[in-house]
Amino acid sequence: MASGDLIVGLEIGTSKICVVVGETRPDGTLKILGVGQAPSRGVRKGEIVDFETAMKCVHEAVVDAEQKSDVMIRSVYVAVAGGHIQGFNNRGCVMLSDDRDEIDDQDVEDVKVNAREVSIPAQNAFLHSIIQHYHVDGQDGVLNPIGMLGQKLEADFHIIHGVRTRIQNTIRCVKELPLEVEDVVFSALASAQVVLTQHQKNLGALVVDIGGGTTDYILYVDGAVKQSGGLAIGGDHITNDISMGLRIPMARAEKLKTEEGSCVLGNCLPGETIVLKDDSGFAGKEIERETLNTIVHLRLRETFELLKRTVEEEPFINYVGAGIFITGGCSLLNGIDHLAGEVFEMPAHVTHAQTLAGLTSAVENPQFSTAIGLLKYAQAVQIDRPRRGIGRLFGRFFSGMR
């Protein structure tokens, strides 16, 4: 049984639902107690399309996790993803009243509220507002302004928002189990917590989480989040392309992709073929390896190019020093790091969660980055300020943690 505080991360992915149970030790480390999984149905492109089915799958995964870790799960941190999630930067500003000049808690709260006063589409809701830097009377790069003297406090925030109803669907799906939802976290943000070290965040890094249905990204420069968002393209699209291009069923295309797929062109023998075995083990259809790779390559290249164009709308990509970190289930594809490196013209790495104690076999799979990242996120939030309003937690977390 668990001795410290239990933290549970739940990711409702397009291809699988994954529950990671961890505990925080008194010395501040995290230990993973167990990982539960279930194949996901009723989810397309990271969003729930069949509520009942998705709920059953989540239930399965949670039960699996409970059995493996031997704990009761009551509350979870949930990751959300999807093409509807967008991020942007905004600056908030407050002037202190004339009779005082020391910046206090309340001013920092005010500036945060002020930074949030921007127009996002009516149907959208704020997911995170993450502090980048404070400025006091024009002095840049202030990390913690509380206690400083000044008249004008400004703060740059990165704000992540998404379509309210879609986020609520995810929450409701969990609540009906019934489990308590502690917090909702953008999946790439969660992944970045375990994929990147603080040093890499400072150098500047782009984390790309390619899952089954979505590709989410988050970009760090100078240790602060500068850009984030999601594309509704993922591994499913590759499978679909293979299935349509080679005219084979989806299930077989999926298997072919994971077992044989590669996005490197031109390194197989001319005419080299793969023989598809049918269920009874007899040799069936033959397909050319190069064809398979071409299909995968084209799709992934397009995805990266699209991502690059999106990221290049703002200048921050130029300040990325550590390179690109690819994670998520799709990052297991052969050669994906070369392709990403080629498209973005900077070093690219396939990574998984680092630096955790416990079940290392679970940790060392990029499929679990997001779920494990949720634990790290939760831990940071809880250390910083146990049990207060969710809205306050985020800001705290990042102001202390950056």
Place this chain on the structure above:
Amino acid sequence: MIQLSKNYSLPERQEEPIPIKVVGVGSAGSNALDRVLLDGMDKNDLIALNTDVQALASSVAARKVQLGRTSTRGLGTGGDPELGYQAAIESADEIRQAIAGARMIFICAGLGGGTGSGAAPIVAQLAREAGSLVIAFATLPFSFEGKRRAAQAQDALSRLNEVANAVICFENDRMGDMVAPKAGIHQAFGVADMTISQSVRSIVNLIQRPGLIRIGFDDLFAALRSQNGRCLFGFGESDSDNRAHDALTQALKNPLMDKGRMLGEAAHVLVQVAGGPGMTLSEVEILMRELGRHVRDHTQIVFGTAVDGKMGNRLSVTIISSLASEDSVGQEAPSVQEPFLAPPPAILEEVEELPRPAPKIDIEPEVVPESAAAGDLIPFEQPEPVAPEAPPPAAPPPIPSIKKPAPRLIPPKKKAVIEKEQPKAPKEKCVQAKQEVMQFEPVTRGRFEKSEPTIVEGQDLDVPTFMRKNIRVK
């Protein structure tokens, strides 16, 4: 692919360059003029009107008119529209001379202050009397400038709406949204100027370019019909490989467009696609199909296309539309209380109903004496069929006429323009074209068939990449 043959030609429309003038009223107006000049408009077409001599001196316009020599004595109006109004009345004669000879007059003004709010409606009215078509570009103040200014701006806007043929209204607040929060304040204002300049240029092009499917004034007005509404305007130009797509994306990126989202609510959308002789039908088709995603099914698309040798390799898209303000969906009169000019019926729908209304009575004496100006009008009234009847009354009693001759002068003119320019075909054609486009998509999306499509940059990403890129596998 079907390609428009270069040899195919309609009875060649001689490209009559329509004489135009761009009038900047007040300091916001002259800022806009600066930008218009930068964007390549002829200096001689620009007229700056201001009460403030200093501001006037720094303007780039070739022709400058100081308003209210005696009433403001070269100073500004201090934000008082009444004073701006008086000043314009005082200088009506000079204004009339300055704008003489133009068939179309664009008035740029920042509403909310003194000169812009007070003088712009007068300028519009004088221009209408001179027989010109008047399109006003008005910017509304930022909301932080205070309620008072906002009220003055609304008031001036409703008056402009009455006298001008069309008013395109830019909300500075919206412009501000589009500028990065860290950008300097001058940039925020600059965006408004830039948008105005683009609008002027593209409307001029719209109307001047010989069109295969021509867009006339009436189409323009139909698109701008909703009163007090918000104007949606987008212009994009590209010469890349994927120019149709790029130009449209650029047009939709325009601050007034909100990435095309606003288009969904518009009832009329005017689209003009212009390009060099190399423009292909499929390009237009792609473009319209993409645009079709942004508008609702029952939206009427007024579509025009023009081939212009000067465009070379470029392809440009102009989208103009307007949203009704919450309450006034119809084209009926301004919802605002009657302004002090008078309560004429809405002009846009029928030209007959020109402002016959009297401005404040005290104007009349001052304005009566000008006949020279009226004389100026006659020459270019002449081309119009109805003109002969007009001059006699127009010359001697020109000004009491502020109401009377004006209605007579303008309606004929406008009608003539309309008849000449509107081949009637465009509307029917556009409907057809749109339907054809719709039938075009035999997409295969496999397992994503039933899910919400992922459309980025105009491509349906659920369709396998190799299919979209036409790469043969196997």
